Amino acid sequence: MNRPLRAVLSFSLIAVLFLFVGFGQSWSVALAIFNLCLISSVMALGVNIQWGYAGLFNVGTMGFAALGGVATVLVSKAPIPESWAAGGSDLMIAALLTLLTIGAVVFAYRRTSKGPLRNISITVIIVVGFAVVRPFYDPAVAAIESVNPAHAGYLGGLGLPILFSWIVGGLFAAGAAWIVGKIALGLRSDYLAIATLGIAEIVLAVVKNEDWLTRGVKNVSGLPRPVPYEIDLQASERFIGWVEWLYEGTLGAVSGADRSALLNDLVIESSSIFVKLCYSGLFAVVLIIVFMLSMRALNSPWGRMMRAIRDNETAANAMGKNITGRHLQVFIIGSAVVGVAGAMLTTLDGQLTPGSYNPLRFTFLIWVMVIVGGSGNNLGAVLGGFLIWFFWVEAEPVGVWLIDFATSWMDGSNPIRLHLMNTAQHMRLFTMGLVLLLVMRFNPGGILPETVHRATDQK
Amino acid sequence: MKKLLLASTVLAMTAGPALAEDIKVGVLLGYTGPIESLTPDMAASAELAFKEVNASGLLLGGKKIISVRADSTCVDSAAATTAAEKLVTSDKVAAIMGADCSGVTGAVANNVAVPNGVVMVSPSATSPGLSALKDKGYFFRTSPSDARQGEVLATVLQSRGIKEVAVTYTNNDYGKGLSDSFSNSFKAVGGKISITAAHEDGKADYSAEVGALSAAGSKHLAVFGYLDQGGKGIIQASLDSGAFDKFILADGMIGESLTKAIGKDLDGAIGTLPGGESKGATSFQSMAEKAGIKKGGPFTAESYDAGALIAFAMQAAGSADRAAIQSKLMMVANAPGEKIMPGELAKGLKILKDGGDIDYVGATSVEFNKIGEVLGTYKELEVKGGEFMTIKVH
Numbered sequence: 001m002n003r004p005l006r007a008v009l010s011f012s013l014i015a016v017l018f019l020f021v022g023f024g025q026s027w028s029v030a031l032a033i034f035n036l037c038l039i040s041s042v043m044a045l046g047v048n049i050q051w052g053y054a055g056l057f058n059v060g061t062m063g064f065a066a067l068g069g070v071a072t073v074l075v076s077k078a079p080i081p082e083s084w085a086a087g088g089s090d091l092m093i094a095a096l097l098t099l100l101t102i103g104a105v106v107f108a109y110r111r112t113s114k115g116p117l118r119n120i121s122i123t124v125i126i127v128v129g130f131a132v133v134r135p136f137y138d139p140a141v142a143a144i145e146s147v148n149p150a151h152a153g154y155l156g157g158l159g160l161p162i163l164f165s166w167i168v169g170g171l172f173a174a175g176a177a178w179i180v181g182k183i184a185l186g187l188r189s190d191y192l193a194i195a196t197l198g199i200a201e202i203v204l205a206v207v208k209n210e211d212w213l214t215r216g217v218k219n220v221s222g223l224p225r226p227v228p229y230e231i232d233l234q235a236s237e238r239f240i241g242w243v244e245w246l247y248e249g250t251l252g253a254v255s256g257a258d259r260s261a262l263l264n265d266l267v268i269e270s271s272s273i274f275v276k277l278c279y280s281g282l283f284a285v286v287l288i289i290v291f292m293l294s295m296r297a298l299n300s301p302w303g304r305m306m307r308a309i310r311d312n313e314t315a316a317n318a319m320g321k322n323i324t325g326r327h328l329q330v331f332i333i334g335s336a337v338v339g340v341a342g343a344m345l346t347t348l349d350g351q352l353t354p355g356s357y358n359p360l361r362f363t364f365l366i367w368v369m370v371i372v373g374g375s376g377n378n379l380g381a382v383l384g385g386f387l388i389w390f391f392w393v394e395a396e397p398v399g400v401w402l403i404d405f406a407t408s409w410m411d412g413s414n415p416i417r418l419h420l421m422n423t424a425q426h427m428r429l430f431t432m433g434l435v436l437l438l439v440m441r442f443n444p445g446g447i448l449p450e451t452v453h454r455a456t457d458q459k
Numbered sequence: 460m461k462k463l464l465l466a467s468t469v470l471a472m473t474a475g476p477a478l479a480e481d482i483k484v485g486v487l488l489g490y491t492g493p494i495e496s497l498t499p500d501m502a503a504s505a506e507l508a509f510k511e512v513n514a515s516g517l518l519l520g521g522k523k524i525i526s527v528r529a530d531s532t533c534v535d536s537a538a539a540t541t542a543a544e545k546l547v548t549s550d551k552v553a554a555i556m557g558a559d560c561s562g563v564t565g566a567v568a569n570n571v572a573v574p575n576g577v578v579m580v581s582p583s584a585t586s587p588g589l590s591a592l593k594d595k596g597y598f599f600r601t602s603p604s605d606a607r608q609g610e611v612l613a614t615v616l617q618s619r620g621i622k623e624v625a626v627t628y629t630n631n632d633y634g635k636g637l638s639d640s641f642s643n644s645f646k647a648v649g650g651k652i653s654i655t656a657a658h659e660d661g662k663a664d665y666s667a668e669v670g671a672l673s674a675a676g677s678k679h680l681a682v683f684g685y686l687d688q689g690g691k692g693i694i695q696a697s698l699d700s701g702a703f704d705k706f707i708l709a710d711g712m713i714g715e716s717l718t719k720a721i722g723k724d725l726d727g728a729i730g731t732l733p734g735g736e737s738k739g740a741t742s743f744q745s746m747a748e749k750a751g752i753k754k755g756g757p758f759t760a761e762s763y764d765a766g767a768l769i770a771f772a773m774q775a776a777g778s779a780d781r782a783a784i785q786s787k788l789m790m791v792a793n794a795p796g797e798k799i800m801p802g803e804l805a806k807g808l809k810i811l812k813d814g815g816d817i818d819y820v821g822a823t824s825v826e827f828n829k830i831g832e833v834l835g836t837y838k839e840l841e842v843k844g845g846e847f848m849t850i851k852v853h
Binding site: 024025026027028029032033036149150151208209211216217218219221222229230231268269271272275345348349350351353355356358361392393396397400422425426428429 | 490491499528529530534535536537538540541542544545547548549561562563565566569570573574575576586587588590591592593595606630631632634635636639640643657
């Protein structure tokens with residue numbers, strides 16, 4: 001089967017799946033799944049940039065997604081004046097002193113040459129800096145965290161529209177990737193994997209424990225939304241007017257109390273669908289932008305250089321390519337995309353719950369998307385994002401239904417049937433493994449494998 | 460258990476050709492994920508209440524409640540909201556019993572239940588943060604907020620003359636919230652906290668954490684964690700190194716598996732657990748045992764009460780309409796009215812049918828405050844001879 005046809009067929013299959021959910025369950029469910037598919041696709045594109053283009057094995061996706069989540073809180077929540085009054089000034093002094101310490105370290109590094117003098121002076125600066133910062137930092141943190149700890153206990157954010165946080169989330173992740181990359185990219189592939197795995201856990205430990213920043217494990221809920229609230233829509237005359245106009249035929253068939261009850265149901269249903277469509281629009285715009293940029297990058301000379309480095313580092317190095325520099329670049333770009341997706345996800349959830357970041361969901365699942373979709377192929381990553389998220393969510397209801405159907409001939413008290421019914425929810429993980437195995441067996445390069453343009457293909 | 464499961468699953472799974480008379484209620488719990496060992500019994504307890512209601516044949520002129528289970532995963536907000544979305548818009552449930560863990564409960568309430576006007580009664584979300592939810596009166600919980608347990612525990616320690624403790628908590632919203640509320644209450648009654656330190660679950664060795672805790676010099680150690688997880692590890696490491704032998708435990712640490720694992724060394728440990736020794740609690744326990752539900756399992760009584768309350772609210776409203784359920788839930792749970800115990804659901808339905816008023820007491824002495832949360836009663840426990848014994852009820 002030729003490649004474009006295969007892509008068209010795969011995406012048509014996804015469209016059919018969504019139609020099934022839309023008609024079989026409800027359009028609200030279909031849209032809820034669709035929105036998360038869009039976010040998953042963006043995240044998968046980020047991983048694909050690192051793994052597919054450059055062969056960097058980053059298993060710290062979770063950490064970068066969590067940084068995106070942190071950004072939403074810091075950008076969108078209103079600042080809490082009591083907390084700032086309690087510990088703001090001390091914290092600022094601590095921040096300033098930290099920056100001074102870092103500046104001094106850089107200065108000492110530049111002014112000394114390699115040897116014991118450099119090691120000793122840098123160690124002394126760090127130890128002194130730490131000792132100077134703590135007397136300001138500790139009381140500041142204690143003061144901030146004691147301000148109404150059940151509902152506040154942190155500094156709040158900047159009170160800006162939450163959409164900004166998608167960009168800021170990308171920048172946070174990029175910044176973290178720069179630091180990580182500087183330290184770890186010299187490591188060979190498998191060592192890099194271990195390093196990123198550990199760093200993701202470090203990021204998460206900071207997010208969980210620095211309560212003054214984002215309330216830690218106490219969660220921040222009620223993040224502002226970029227789209228209207230359903231309950232506001234339900235109270236809005238104009239929205240009700242729209243619904244009346246849209247369902248004129250249905251409403252015309254009934255009258256009196258029945259009509260107002262039906263209208264009420266329709267308004268609730270429409271408000272929920274309307275809000276989801278608004279989110280779909282926003283997420284789709286991000287996905288399209290990231291996708292277009294990825295395609296341009298992949299097909300540019302830069303993209304060819306990246307693939308050359310990936311396929312043969314030694315040869316590329318001999319051609320005068322700066323391997324570490326390019327790796328750092330692609331690591332930062334890919335992580336930034338994951339950060340944006342992480343911020344989008346937290347925006348959709350409406351809350352930051354650091355306890356819910358686990359590697360299975362935020363690293364392993366994204367990797368499955370890229371591998372099943374086709375690593376090195378942007379369209380494949382998008383396809384993987386849609387397909388895997390769809391299975392991840394729908395495996396449970398479909399699994400329950402299937403097991404019920406398959407065992408319906410058994411007696412109701414048959415222990416085999418009871419056991420199967422009780423464990424039906426675990427079909428989710430089973431399905432993931434099955435999909436991965438089947439794709440790896442029959443399509444080792446993924447459903448849409450990488451397309452390599454050779455010189456002869458080009459005009 | 461088998462019969463119950465049979466009834467519930469058969470009813471739930473053959474939901475397709477369900478009769479028009481039937482009313483669906485969602486049971487949204489984490490059947491997969493960190494608390495997957497607790498949820499089957501919780502779901503079975505809620506379904507036990509539905510079964511009792513169905514058997515009476517009194518609900519809205521003989522309608523039946525069908526339970527529709529959906530997986531909240533306990534941790535993945537995205538999957539939980541999609542599952543809830545399916546319950547609300549596809550299965551068209553009248554109300555939701557759930558969700559379980561505090562994080563996903565907040566996400567489901569904000570994104571699905573409140574926007575669609577569906578009542579949620581959570582049996583196990585205990586995070587104090589949920590009190591501030593803008594829920595328009597649609598969110599209820601039958602387990603008290605952790606803030607309350609902290610107060611009770613502080614009073615218990617004060618009455619026993621314990622003046623100074625070290626505190627360790629599992630690093631999540633449960634542990635942290637409980638530790639904060641306990642520390643504040645304990646200080647308010649004149650106690651002293653020598654050190655507060657978090658521990659992460661799932662580690663092989665906790666001797667470093669225990670070392671730091673014992674260095675602060677207290678004789679007592681308060682452990683706010685999980686009995687199958689880090690909490691047990693902390694206790695084991697404390698006993699091994701001789702750092703502590705007097706423990707104070709919160710609800711997440713109370714269970715047979717802990718006394719079995721530690722043995723006699725745990726004697727003298729004190730703790731608190733939601734629930735009472737009331738008539739309701741005992742009669743629920745015997746009913747649950749008959750139905751094959753583990754005795755004293757966490758949140759089973761709360762689940763039963765959540766299920767019963769939903770049924771009563773329907774009966775009081777005279778319809779299974781979502782908004783109508785919300786308008787009556789508070790009324791059937793609170794005084795005044797005839798007191799209803801577990802196993803007496805038919806009696807309650809009858810009274811409501813005849814236009815009377817009930818005050819559902821249930822297995823956990825339910826009484827909602829004005830934001831739909833129970834204050835709850837707590838048992839004070841002490842380990843004697845390798846077993847948890849109830850000392851008194853607060």
